[in-house]
C-alpha cells in the first residue's frame with residue numbers, strides 16, 4: 022500500500038505553502054484541534070496570516086476544521102487538523118504524473134537516435150541535423166557519433182520501478 026511518512030508529509034506542506042506551512046503542519050501533527058489564535062501564538066505570526074495559510078491549505082484538502090463551541094471563550098471557534106489521507110492522495114497524484122512524464126521521455130529516447138561529439142558542453146543532434154552538419158560538431162569540431170542512451174534509459178527505468186513500487 023502507498024504510504025508516506027512524516028517527513029514526506031511535511032515536505033508536501035512545504036511544497037504547497039512554504040516553511041510556514043511546514044511549521045504549521047508540525048504543530049497540528051503534535052496537537053490536532055488547535056485554534057487559529059493558538060497557532061498564531063505558537064508560530065509568532067499574525068492571526069490573519071495564519072487564517073490565510075489555513076485556507077490555502079484547505080483548498081488542497083490538506084487541512085480541515087471542526088466548528089465547536091468553546092465554553093471558556095463562550096463562542097464558536099474553528100479547530101484545525103491535518104487530513105493525512107488527503108496528503109497521501111496529493112502525493113500519489115504527483116508521483117503518477119512524474120511516472121507519465123518519464124514514460125514519454127523514455128519513448129522519445131527510444132524512437133529518436135541522437136548524435137553527439139562526446140563533449141559535455143555540446144548539445145546532441147537528430148540524424149537530420151547531424152547529416153546537415155556532415156557529422157561534425159559545430160561547437161567543437163568533434164565527430165558526431167551515435168549517442169548511446171542505454172545508461173539514461175536504465176536510469177529512467179530504475180526511477181520508474183521505484184515510483185511503481187511506491188504506488189503499489
Ligand SMILES: [Zn+2]
Nearest residue numbers: 138143158161
Ligand atoms: Zn562538440
